[in-house]
Amino acid sequence: MTLRGLLRLDGPEDPSEEERLERCLDCDSDLTDSQSYERHRICGACGHYYHLNARQRVASILDPVSFREMDRSVTALDPIQFRERQSYRHRVLEAQRRTGLAEAALTGTGTLYGREVMVAALDFSFLGGSIGVASGERLARAFEHAARRGIAVVTVVSTSGVRMREGLLALMQLPRLATAHQKLAERGLPHVTLLTDPSTGSAFAGLANLADFIIAEPNALVGYSALRKMREKMGEELPEDAHTSEAHLRRGLIDAIVKREDLRPSLGLLVDLLMSNYELRSVGRPESEPREYSHLEAWTQVQLSRHENRPTAPDFIRRMTTTFIEIHGDRSGEDDSSVSAGIGLLGGEAVMLIGQNRLQGIAGPGAIGPAGFHKARRAIRLAQKFKLPLITLLDSDGARPDLVAEEDGLGNAIARCMRDMLRLQSPSVAVITGEGASEAAVAMGVADRLLMLENAVYEVVSPEDAARRLYGEAAHVDEVAERLRLTSNDCLRLGIVDTVVPEPGDGAHTNHDEASLLLRRSVVRALTAIQSERPRRRLNRRRDRYRNTGKTHSWVFGRIERRLADLADRFIHWRRRTGVNPRRASRLAETPDDPEIMR
Numbered sequence: 001m002t003l004r005g006l007l008r009l010d011g012p013e014d015p016s017e018e019e020r021l022e023r024c025l026d027c028d029s030d031l032t033d034s035q036s037y038e039r040h041r042i043c044g045a046c047g048h049y050y051h052l053n054a055r056q057r058v059a060s061i062l063d064p065v066s067f068r069e070m071d072r073s074v075t076a077l078d079p080i081q082f083r084e085r086q087s088y089r090h091r092v093l094e095a096q097r098r099t100g101l102a103e104a105a106l107t108g109t110g111t112l113y114g115r116e117v118m119v120a121a122l123d124f125s126f127l128g129g130s131i132g133v134a135s136g137e138r139l140a141r142a143f144e145h146a147a148r149r150g151i152a153v154v155t156v157v158s159t160s161g162v163r164m165r166e167g168l169l170a171l172m173q174l175p176r177l178a179t180a181h182q183k184l185a186e187r188g189l190p191h192v193t194l195l196t197d198p199s200t201g202s203a204f205a206g207l208a209n210l211a212d213f214i215i216a217e218p219n220a221l222v223g224y225s226a227l228r229k230m231r232e233k234m235g236e237e238l239p240e241d242a243h244t245s246e247a248h249l250r251r252g253l254i255d256a257i258v259k260r261e262d263l264r265p266s267l268g269l270l271v272d273l274l275m276s277n278y279e280l281r282s283v284g285r286p287e288s289e290p291r292e293y294s295h296l297e298a299w300t301q302v303q304l305s306r307h308e309n310r311p312t313a314p315d316f317i318r319r320m321t322t323t324f325i326e327i328h329g330d331r332s333g334e335d336d337s338s339v340s341a342g343i344g345l346l347g348g349e350a351v352m353l354i355g356q357n358r359l360q361g362i363a364g365p366g367a368i369g370p371a372g373f374h375k376a377r378r379a380i381r382l383a384q385k386f387k388l389p390l391i392t393l394l395d396s397d398g399a400r401p402d403l404v405a406e407e408d409g410l411g412n413a414i415a416r417c418m419r420d421m422l423r424l425q426s427p428s429v430a431v432i433t434g435e436g437a438s439e440a441a442v443a444m445g446v447a448d449r450l451l452m453l454e455n456a457v458y459e460v461v462s463p464e465d466a467a468r469r470l471y472g473e474a475a476h477v478d479e480v481a482e483r484l485r486l487t488s489n490d491c492l493r494l495g496i497v498d499t500v501v502p503e504p505g506d507g508a509h510t511n512h513d514e515a516s517l518l519l520r521r522s523v524v525r526a527l528t529a530i531q532s533e534r535p536r537r538r539l540n541r542r543r544d545r546y547r548n549t550g551k552t553h554s555w556v557f558g559r560i561e562r563r564l565a566d567l568a569d570r571f572i573h574w575r576r577r578t579g580v581n582p583r584r585a586s587r588l589a590e591t592p593d594d595p596e597i598m599r
Contacts, residue, residue: 024048040260049197049217049260053099054106054123057156057196061264062110062119069108071141076133082165091165095126104128104159105135107142109151113268115275118146121156124198129159131203132166136173139207140180143191147183152271155193157208160226161201174206181210188385190274192267195222195245195254209331212382213270214254216245217263223248252329252336252371270325273343274386276350282528296455299478301487302463304455305395305435306358309509311516313355313393314340316433319516320523321346324353327382329375336372338365338396341379343388347524352383352426354444356396358434366397368440369405373413376444380420389427389527392444395434395456417443422546425539427530429523432456432497433508448542449526450496453519454503457486458496496549499526 021031029045031037036044040060041052052060058067082088096102104126109118120142122129131139139155146153162170184191193211195204198221205224208214216222223243230238241247248254258266296304304310317324321344329335337360344353354376358366376392383390399410421428421444428447436445436458452458463481467474491497501522508515530538 042260051124053125054101054121057121058106058119061154061267062112066110067108068110071107071138072102074134074137075102079133079169080167088165091127099123099126101126103134103138104130105138107138112271115271116151117271118142118151118153122159124158127163130161130163131159131173132163132170136176140176143180143184146189147187150187150189152190152275153184154267155207156196157193157199158196159199159201159203161203174202177207178210188387190271192270195220197221200226215256215258216254217260218245218257220245249328251333253331255327269323273325273350278349279531280347280349280524280528295489298481298487299463301455302457302481304507305457307507307509310434311508311512312359313357313395313433315512316393316516316519317344317353317355319513320520327379330378332371332374334371336369336375338368339372339375341375350388352379352388352390354379355393358395358397367400368396369400370408370410370413373417373443377417377420380424383426384424387426390424391523392430392447394430394432394436394441394445396437396440398437398440414439414443418446421446425535427527427538429526431519431523432458446546448530448538449498451499451501451522451526452488452491452497453501453508454488455507456488458491459484459486
C-alpha cells in the first residue's frame with residue numbers, strides 16, 4: 001500500500017498531500033515512476049529525503065485506518081498579543097489553512113502492529129514546528145493520557161524550537177512537558193522519539209531528550225543550537241557532518257539511525273521489547289548444574305581467558321538472543337565502545353544486556369573509561385524502569401588508567417555503577433566470560449547470581465603486575481597466578497561465584513556456537529531460579545550476599561587466631577634469623593658427636 005493510500009485519517013484533508021514532484025530537486029532524476037518516492041518520499045537515485053508532514057508521518061508509522069486524533073480543539077491564537085507588521089494571529093490562521101492542521105503538534109492514538117500507542121508529531125511546515133502554548137498543552141495531554149491508559153508514547157520531532165512570538169509563555173512549555181512526562185515515567189511506560197530533518201532548538205532539548213530511546217533519520221540536522229549561531233560563534237565553517245544524526249550517534253547522543261523504510265518495523269520491535277510482559281518460568285524439576293571442570297594451571301587459564309579468538313560479549317549476545325537493539329552512550333557526549341548495552345530477547349523474555357568488550361575501547365583495547373560505566377548505569381536505570389532482568393557479561397582489561405579518565409570522574413563512575421547494580425530491583429545475572437579485571441568487573445558484577453566460564457579468571461590485579469610488585473619482574477608470573485586464587489575453581493570454592501559454566505573442547509575459542517549455547521543454558525537456568533523468588537526477598541539476599549563476603553571471627557576466636565598467628569610469625573622469623581632448624585638443633589644438643597646428625 002502506498003503512503004497516499006495509508007492517509008485515511010480523521011480530520012481535514014492536508015492540501016500539501018497532493019503536491020508531488022516530478023523530478024528530484026537534488027539530482028534531477030525522474031520521480032514519476034519511483035516506488036521509493038511514492039511510498040516513502042525518498043529519491044531512489046540519490047537517496048534524498050523529502051519532507052513528510054505530520055499526517056504522513058503518523059500514517060507511515062501506525063496500522064492503516066487506526067489513528068484517532070485527540071485535542072484538535074485545543075488552540076491559542078495569540079496569547080501575548082504580539083505586535084509586528086503582519087499580525088501573529090494572521091500567521092497562525094494562514095498556517096492552519098496551508099497545512100490543514102490546527103496546530104504544529106498532531107496527537108492521537110492508534111495501533112502499531114496491533115499494540116495501542118500514543119503518537120505525537122510536530123510538523124515543520126506549521127511555523128517551523130515550533131512549540132507554543134497550544135502545542136505544549138496538546139503534547140502534555142498526550143503524555144498524561146498515555147500514562148492513564150498504560151500505553152507507550154512515540155513522538156516525531158521536526159522543529160526549530162519554541163515559538164518566539166508567544167514569548168516566555170512558549171519557553172514555559174518545557175517544564176510543562178517535563179511535568180507531564182514525569183507521570184509517564186512513574187508508570188514505567190516507554191517514550192521513543194524520532195528525530196527528523198530538522199530537529200533543533202529548545203524543543204530538541206526539552207522534548208526529544210526526555211525520551212528513553214532516541215532514533216533519527218539519516219543525515220538529519222539534529223542539535224540544540226542553530227547552525228547560524230554556531231558559525232557566528234566559531235567564526236568559521238563547521239565540519240561537513242557537524243550537527244547531523246551521524247555525528248550525534250558517534251558521540252552517544254542518540255541510540256540509532258534508522259532508514260525511513262525500516263522505521264515502522266523498528267519502532268514496533270522496540271515498543272514490544274520495552275512493553276514485554278513475558279517471563280521465564282521453570283517447568284518440572286530444575287536441571288542439575290555440571291560438576292566436572294578442567295583443572296588447568298592458573299597461568300594457563302589466564303592465557304586462555306585472553307585468547308585472541310575467545311568470544312567477546314557482542315559475540316555471545318548475538319548468538320544467545322533472537323533480537324537485540326543496542327543503546328549508545330548516556331547522552332553526555334561520549335560513547336565508550338568498550339561497553340555494549342541494549343535490549344534483547346532471551347528465551348522469549350525481554351532482558352537488558354551489558355557486555356564488556358575487551359577488543360575495543362577509546363584509549364586502548366578493553367580499558368573502560370567513565371563513559372563506559374555511565375552507559376552501563378543508563379542500561380541499569382532502563383532495566384529498573386521497565387522491570388527487565390539484567391544480564392552482564394564481564395571481560396575487560398579493567399578501568400582506564402590515564403589522567404583524562406581520572407579528571408572525568410572515573411572513581412565516581414565506578415562507585416555509582418556498583419551502587420546502582422546493588423539497588424536494582426529487577427533480577428540480575430552476571431557472567432565472567434573472559435578476564436574479570438578488578439574494579440571494572442566488580443562494578444558490573446554484583447548481581448543475584450554470578451556465573452563464570454570454565455577458563456575465565458577473576459582478578460584483584462593482573463598476575464604480571466602482581467609479579468612485578470612482589471619480585472620486581474614478571475618472571476614469576478605463573479607462581480603468582482596460582483597464589484592469587486583467580487581461577488573458576490578457586491572462585492567457586494571461595495563462594496564468590498555460584499556456578500562454573502563448562503566450555504567446549506579446549507576452550508570457548510574452539511567453538512563459539514557451542515560456548516554460547518552452554519552459556520545461554522546456564523543463564524536461563526539462573527534467571528528462571530531467581531525470578532521465582534519474591535522481589536523483596538531477592539533484594540535482601542543480594543545485599544546479605546555482598547555484606548557477608550569473606551569469613552571473619554568473633555571476639556573469642558579472633559583473639560585465639562591472632563595469638564596463634566603471632567606465635568607462628570615469630571617462629572618463622574626466628575628460623576630465618578638463625579638459619580637453624582629448631583628440631584635439628586635440639587638433637588644436636590643431645591648427641592653432638594653423631595656424624596649422621598652433624599651431616
